[in-house]
Amino acid sequence: MKTPFEKQDASHDNVERASVHGGESVTISRQFHQQDVFTAPRRGDVNFRGVSWPAATVLVAKFQIGLGALSIPSTFHVLGFFPGILSFVILALITTGAGFVCGNARQYYPRLHSIADASDLLFGPITREVVGCVYYLYLALTTGAGLLTTSVALNALSEHGTCSVVFVAVISVACFILGTGFRTLERVAWISWAGVTCIFVALCVTTIACLAQNRPAAALPAPAPLDMDVWAFPEDTTFTQAMIAVSNQLFAMREPQKFTRALVIGQSFIVLTNIAVGSIVYAKVGQYLASPALGSAGPLIKKVSYGIALPGLLVTAIIYSHIAGKYCLVRILRGTRHLQSNTVTHWAVWIGAMPVTVVFGFIIVNLVPFSGDFLSLVGALVNPIFTNVVPGFMILFFIAKRPSKVVNGQEHWALQSLQKARQDGPWLLLWLLAVFMIATGVFIMVAGTYATVLSIKQSYDDGSIGGVFSCADNSNT
Template sequence: MAEQREKQSWEQDVFNEETPDSDIRYKTLSWQFVALLMISEIVSNGMLSLPSALAVIGIVPAVIIIVFLGIFALFTAKVLIDFKLNHPSVHSMGDAGYIIGGPVVREILSLGTVIFAIFATVIVVAFQSYVHLIDPSLWQQGGQLITGQQALATLSNNGLCNVILVLIFAVATFLSSLPRTLGNLSWLGLFSTSLIVLAGIVGMAGAGSSPVEGRVVSVTINSSFFDAFLAVTNPVFSYAGHFMFFILISEMRHPQDAMKAAWWLQGFSTVFYTIFAVVMYIYIGNSVASPAFLSLPPRWAKAAFAIALGNFLIATHTLLGWSIWIFLCLAGTAIAFVLAVALPIFSYLVGITASLFASWYTYGLAGFFWIHDTRHQKALFKRPIGLTLAVFTILAGAFICVAGTYVSIQLIIDAYEEGIVGSPFTC
């Protein structure tokens, strides 16, 4: 009986005690706003690296990969959403890890979420397993600070030291992290989505109006495994961010509508990624930079970065609660700032953390979630197609993890051998 009561308690909705007169209400989101939040955070600066993938492996294989990964991400999104609906208490990857593997897996996935959040872009920080608080707005740290610095450098004609530019953007990121519920960010999600779409359109217009003379556009390119996989990681991690689904669904008024939001997210991102990558590549060619806006003429680059800059930014109601909240926001941003300016190989470390964690959060873990719930329904071998897809998902996550880590480590070695690693805290 004790085990049954514990299971029933564990399976309660994470916000089951919320009432209309609660100081902070979480379950306020419609699926439309969830879709906007997903798009605004996932379809962000990751798209700016996609044209460079076409320059390495060619337009045809790159487009096939972008579309395939979009469909694959939709499948894994459905698995994660189903898992959340089956286990309403899940509010983070750590919670999900506890269900499938106990306390050890919970701590690994929770810690991995924090590490990846500090290093990567468009990621949710999940501190819940440690302090029972969630910061659903710290989605843009580490690598996002670097992109923000690049935008500010372009807008200022490199008029300030890069360290100062990163600091400026870090302060803005901290301030945008303070809203304590996703409901407070809903309208910002709409604004942010509009900005990144408009920035992409401006970028494509700039490339189309000033095409690079003598550019080379290749249908396919023979590349080594090292170069090809490095290029493929751009679209692979452009879809990263699935573990924010648990937090988003927890704050939905009707969690059963979450799949509608996922359809909009993956449909929009796949189409927009494909169009943006192809247009930028066709007009710029194999010399396209990453981020792609750096390949535009100065006035167009400034316009696109200026518009996108806004997108790059986006317990209890007591003094103690707010103090802890602000401390967590400040700590996450401060750590990201220090790493971004103190580690000359920071961008390479982002690749390693993405390979180690995003490969599982976005792809591989979905297979384990499906197998866990289907096995408990005693239907594992009655659904051979689903089982095959689940195993493939796990293997895909493992391959991306291992190969991506290898490529990132090799890049660090090559960078040191070629003497292109700078010094910390330098402009």
């Protein structure tokens, strides 16, 4: 069965080149078809294309496990057990579909290096710059989230041995040094194996400890009454709380020919792990959940879990700062000999891009020094662009470019997609799915960001969190 990405024949290429951007379509489309970002490395060049499919699998897993997985149990408490799982599964299917669309598209449009390039293919160069800035913002914010969660681990292990800002600063320096040393994803994949293992083992330790306890560690000692407050369905959840939970869930959810295999294996591992851990911990701990979830089984297990997870949490910050730095490197040096050569220009851009990302993450995380709402903010503000909106438009684009009997080459590809979808049922269902992805993405962005801002404001108003650049212990939440 052919995918919607598959180029059918040379005549299809000609139709495509005639209708992407009007008068400028020939040059742009031919660029996307014929030019790859990275060429075959010459002696002394950096090989940016050495990632095997097993390494891609662990990268898919590591990009997601470590931050979102720690917040899943609390989303079940807000949404209710069954709606929480249903919401998570739907988001998982959407994000897996988005990964399939974006990953396989690169086989037929080799010039696609990032979601910004996909936006250029869809809407032109101005959109590429806008989406590129948002993409970098997302990576920098996620780097900050990694710094914050790692500082929570250090606070837990040291019993708040020093100011939290100092912990974040130390982690930022480590992130810069280690992240700068790994220029290729092939090398990052090696530390990702350790990162995934550490996080997974830490989650298992917390889950088993919660199962072994007679009552949650945060509950009052017996014989005080115990109210788990576990909901199969939500009872008094507000719209704001629900959107924050969905945003957190969205944050928990990224060899070319074998990309689909890596995506499916990596995503399956993440989804099953999150559902299993979230269900067990929520059922045993209920309203006494900690955020992040590693603190839900009491002080001793909290230290053990964070001690095991610490390398994995640090790897999360390293990976996202690396991807952000790589985006800057490609954006600045694309099409020049400096992109893959070990020149002074290459190293200047690479080394310069890393501290900008880390410093930005350091500043943001100290302006918003709490993990729950921070993850929700990132999940709502920028995640839907990459998991829902742009992939949805890409599906419409590929529907428009498939061969069919009825084609008006003068119409925009969005209108062509509707015309072609109406020709048969399966393509219409795919078209409806794309529209659903776009609509839900926009809704989460608007409603989720609004809800998270209200929650952050409320937290500052009621004094439950300190001010900016606070030294307070961020592990007691």
